[in-house]
Amino acid sequence: AYLDVSYPINFNFPENHRWRSKITTPRTNEFTPNMALGYVRKDVGPDSRWGMELGVQGGYDTSLLVPAPTPQGDKPVPGGEVLRHVHRANVSYLAPIGNGLTLTAGLFNSFIGYESFYSRYNGNYTRSYMADNAPYFMTGVVAQYPVNDTVKLAFYVINGYNNLSRPNTLPSYGAQVSWNLAPRWTLTQNIYYGPDQSDMSLTFWRTFSDTIVEWKGDAWTLAFAYDVGTEKAVEQASHPRLFWTSGVLFARWNVSGPWSLGVRPEIYWDRNARLTGSEQFITAVTSTLDYKIVAGRHSGLLRLEYRFDRSTGQQGGYFRGGEVSPGVIGLTPNQHLVLFGLLWWFDADSAPGYGFRDFFSGGHRTSLSAR
Template identity: 60%
Template sequence: MKPALLLHNDVGSAMETAPAGFLRRLWWVLLLCTLVVPAHAGEISIAPDPIPATGTDLWHYGAYLDVGYVVNPNFPENHLWRNRATAARHNEFAPNMALAYVRKDATESSRWGMELGVQGGYDSERFAFLQGEREVGGADTLRHIHRANVSYLAPVGKGLTITAGLFNSLIGYESLYAKDNVNYTRSWIADNTPYMMFGVNAKYPVTDKLTVAGFIVNGYYHLSHPNDQPSYGGQWAYKATPQLTLTQTVYGGPDQTNTALQFWRFYANHIVEWKGENLTFAASYDIGTENIADRPGNPRAFVMGGNVVARWHVTGPWALAVRPEFYWDRNGRWTGSEQFVKAVTSTIEYRIPYKWTNTTLRLEHRWDESTGAGGGFFRRGEIQPGVLSLTPNQHLVLLGILWTFDSP
């Protein structure tokens, strides 16, 4: 299903009256709130309702380290994976992510929540921008914020959860952090949808099976700044059976300098997940569109992508995962290149738990093919001084080492 595109023109006119710089100022106010929030604060996500707890059980803290070595037989001189933001450094030792966090859950007995974390590494450099978009002031500092939010579990019906600040994105199945995914490298739709959002969201469990949410955010990517207008979206998640969950998230907002309604970006994310004791299957399908204001004729851009993730816990510490996928960026609006990509990723995982820590080793092979007017991956050699040559195919073999520490 696609998000509705027929909106009244008065909406666009009303949005253009919003105070300039409002969301930029709101960023700093909410960040300050997370630093001074009282000891009753905690974090609520779009996940299931929090389990009642008291005292120190509500507080959590932890750390995470992700290092990897990606072998790329194309051996590009710049060591880069073209048009990608994560695991993008090849043929060198890469500290891709390090973070530390503190979080407090919200419950009926302690309704305020908070989460604050810091991060660094190669994967924190370009995860919050689309190609060519203007950045917010201080983006090089703000990218080091893992999350920074306050939340409140309001005593309304079954419990209305309101979260404000920098929170986990409601769009997408995969995380910025490899530890939360079944593969080490992320899919193309994951790398080109927001991993985080900045603004306000509200979640409400309508029934035991159906949860709905709405959000107002500062834009598609929280560190991009094409204008001062907010964007909007909603989500529903339906647990059809104890194993099967269906989720749809829609987004709409101005992501260009021209904020007229005709140039708004609309995006829809669809997820079907079946989760058993040892097997997990998930399918994702995304579609997005917008008219491009600064090109002659204002052409309509389209992006579309999908993948299927399958994970099998074989035995003990061993697990296997595979993810076939495709991604079509017709106008190069999302990746920066007009291309159609096909890819297959296969992963072997071995996990070593020790007290409060887990060390996960992942050996992975990945094949990508990029075709189209702007398709291709970097390879050794130049077609002219300063311009690297391209090849349509890329094979990657990598070892990822993931270490996590989480309080009980």
Template identity: 50%
Template sequence: MAFQHGQAADVWQYGGFLDLAYELNYNFPENHQWRSKETSPRTNELAPNMGLAYLRKDPARESRWGMELAFQGGYDTDALVPQPNASGVKPIEGADTLRYLARANVSYLAPVGHGLTISAGLIKGMKTYEEFYAKYNINYTRAYLTDYNPNFMIGVGASSEITKSFELGLYIVNEYQHLSHANDLPSYVAKMEWRAGDHVTLYQNLYYGPDQRDTSLRFWRIFSDSTVEWRTPEWKIALSYDVGSEEMSDAPTNARAAWMGAALFTQRHLAGPWSVGIRPEFYWDPQGRMTERDQLLWANSTTLEYKRHFGQQLAIVRFEYRYDHSSGAQGGFFHHGSALGVPKIVPSQHLTILGLVLAFDSA
């Protein structure tokens, strides 16, 4: 991924991309909104979901200091600013401006073992299989578990290759949502990547910290993200599973909330620039802690991709069909029509999506 990984010491790299889509929602909601979705949230209109520009220098043994600076904008940044809620969560000061920052950090490669990379600032979130940015994924739309994962972190930490096939990172961060503020205590993140074989890689992320006004240990959130990937030149197959839990200080009986989700990512290279990917998924949020609604979501996305490099330029065209279903007391999707000014809600939706990503990288 050009946005994250460098190739040479003391070399500044720069680039960016533009991500546009038209998502035809056959429910035809008047508000054009995709209910319970944080990325690619607008339907039935041409949507500039993301634009990004970056400048980066990676640390290396020959030049140990590094930095990243990246700016972003588009509909995919809207949900990065949290809404105030009863548990004490509110946006940090300047969140409406800070959502346009994708990276802002410095790093140093210390001569410890195989190399200890220390980073501080706004950095990439958990080491997940599917990215926040559509450019790097198999499908155009992201899975629900990706939407509600910590995709960005503000903090300080270090990562190291313990062996050539095992990497571990530990970080102290502000909160689960990087632009939210409920208290002044830090949270903690651990990342692990293990290349278990020629074709198999395991990723594991853990989060533990206080995300409510009451910082008593009993109310701390615990969250796990796990992925196993099998990859060959022709196939990519990965299974991701997320589970989280916290006792709710704002609930009358301090009930415990839990949520979980899973997605199976598959892609087959067909020929030349053509590939096809299929992703079934589910997301269960019975207390509405993540999606703000008591619901069980499940979906399936099928994507035909055309990807081609033109020198330093890259063009990705994705044609995608997606079906979503939501059950539960507060589940559902927006539909054409309303009653007393309230949009109509139905249990399912069908979408046909055309996504276009145009990118440039100096590396």
């Protein structure tokens, strides 16, 4: 079980309480129950080759998982408003082939990205724009195989970039290579390729790359992630090639005992308004102070976070104040936010610390586990 609540103070004081261009933590200046989660999980292993995950979730963080329909693009799946409350629903089998081939089918965690959908696994309370504009969940099948102690591979057949959108009938594909370069270094390359528009011709398929480098020390964890994506626009007469990119630096320091500090500078450029819905260039810096409490199988995090966001460009900006015309909230380039967060969870097993989410290490976003 997991519970996540917060109170974010947005110093722009927007009348609509919304955080523009964000998927998770979308509400500000009010008490925000962002996540409540319950799940059961059985892991695979040599002595028990079948596994499963099943969980339900609710809260503000799930409210925008179903995409808005777009011309020739996103088309919400029937029942999406119910399905967004499903955390996991999959079965796994560890086949006795070589070093162990794990096959999983159903709804599982996304393999793309460094940060988790669930704040407890991240070095900061709020997630980056990179994370919010990449898949958090996927539906399909995956095969994962550890080649040796340092190289791991995974291959995916999934229903699309957004698991709650179905613009066509073709599947999409993904691949992951994770390489432990040295005892403290990991390099991971993720690739997504597939049709995410109504026209299924190869010329309109989306190509997306996610690259992560991580160094993990005793008290420090440092990582850098770079994403770039492109596709041609079906809905525009000349079918121009669209482009978006992002870079994030993650730093986390266990200061002493239960105290930790996380800092995350980032940039996000949505040149053609493809992912955020606005042509904008975003820069942001987030700093988070954590105090962790552990009592048996119960754990908690008290979090104090400050972040500064700046959005420029033709359609950039954050909501500020009241309406400047009927139904239109004013915009400003800058946003300052202070957030108080409280997270509690109960696990049958203890989770790892903060770091890269991959299938094999039991980490964050790329793990098939409840994490």
